[in-house]
Amino acid sequence: MVKNQKSDKKAKQTKLNIGVKAGKKKIPVPPNLRKQDEKPPLVTTTLWDYPKQSYGISPKGNNKFQGVTPAFIIWNMVQRYTKPGDLVVDPMAGSGTTVDVCEEENRKVIGYDINPQHPKIKKNDARKIPLKDKSVDMVFIDSPYGDNVKYSDEPGDIGKISAEDEKFYNELGKVAEEIYRILKPGKVVGWLIGDQWVKKKFTPVGFKIYEMLESKGLEPVDLVCIARRGQSSNTGIWHYRARKFNFYLRGFKYLHIFRKPESEKPKRQQARKKVKWAKYK
Numbered sequence: 001m002v003k004n005q006k007s008d009k010k011a012k013q014t015k016l017n018i019g020v021k022a023g024k025k026k027i028p029v030p031p032n033l034r035k036q037d038e039k040p041p042l043v044t045t046t047l048w049d050y051p052k053q054s055y056g057i058s059p060k061g062n063n064k065f066q067g068v069t070p071a072f073i074i075w076n077m078v079q080r081y082t083k084p085g086d087l088v089v090d091p092m093a094g095s096g097t098t099v100d101v102c103e104e105e106n107r108k109v110i111g112y113d114i115n116p117q118h119p120k121i122k123k124n125d126a127r128k129i130p131l132k133d134k135s136v137d138m139v140f141i142d143s144p145y146g147d148n149v150k151y152s153d154e155p156g157d158i159g160k161i162s163a164e165d166e167k168f169y170n171e172l173g174k175v176a177e178e179i180y181r182i183l184k185p186g187k188v189v190g191w192l193i194g195d196q197w198v199k200k201k202f203t204p205v206g207f208k209i210y211e212m213l214e215s216k217g218l219e220p221v222d223l224v225c226i227a228r229r230g231q232s233s234n235t236g237i238w239h240y241r242a243r244k245f246n247f248y249l250r251g252f253k254y255l256h257i258f259r260k261p262e263s264e265k266p267k268r269q270q271a272r273k274k275v276k277w278a279k280y281k
Ligand SMILES: C[S@@+](CC[C@H](N)C(=O)[O-])C[C@H]1O[C@@H](n2cnc3c(N)ncnc32)[C@H](O)[C@@H]1O
Pocket: 061, 062, 065, 067, 068, 069, 070, 091, 092, 093, 094, 095, 096, 097, 098, 112, 113, 114, 115, 124, 125, 126, 127, 142, 143, 144, 151, 152, 156, 157, 158, 159
């Protein structure tokens, strides 16, 4: 009896000592226990930063895919703007981060891409989404930011068009129109986008996409700054060049959060006119 009590006590201690130094010996936490309940924080400011591409036990998307989305962004969008059972659509789903996050959070999800990299993603051009009007509860999209990454040889790949070319915004404008069409009134789209600095020229891609989304009749909900981590340019040589040649490496992306209005205005009123800056001169 006494012996049993002693061994019980020892077992309890061993359990409690997992992951901390038990005497001199550190007992490692088994990987399944370590990550089991890991979820990202629900962020409360407009500055979002998380050290890893994924979280939890199962991978979200493929972190080897160039241009993979940090999963915590989609997780935060899902928590804030959807409930279990809602339908989330990603028209440019790539390696499937949105699909994996939504399935784990018990949301219905449809992912499309012109060059799918995940077994559950259907091949489709985002300029024509095969879904009914007003049928979707949330859209998340991490589109190309220009032609900085080669995604595919598909002729319809918008990532072949330079962000310095107006055509880039026109083509993404067609995607925005489709997103507007499939969203239920009052529902939200999160659009992730980054600026460009190439060959000594800055292009404010984020501002241009913001303006394009407004011009399609979507209403701004908020604008979030996403700290960029794990970039290919985050190396000593690039930091050296940035100092020596006096330019900045991209440190953040924008998450544009827009809502389809509850009541649709007549088409003519919908599109907001561009501001004519000349009148303020
Ligand atoms: C930044 S990646 C998306 C990353 C994805 N969210 C992930 O986590 O893996 C942009 C994606 O847009 C896709 N794309 C480019 N043009 C497209 C088009 N016209 N229709 C659908 N997808 C397109 C590319 O194939 C690429 O996978």
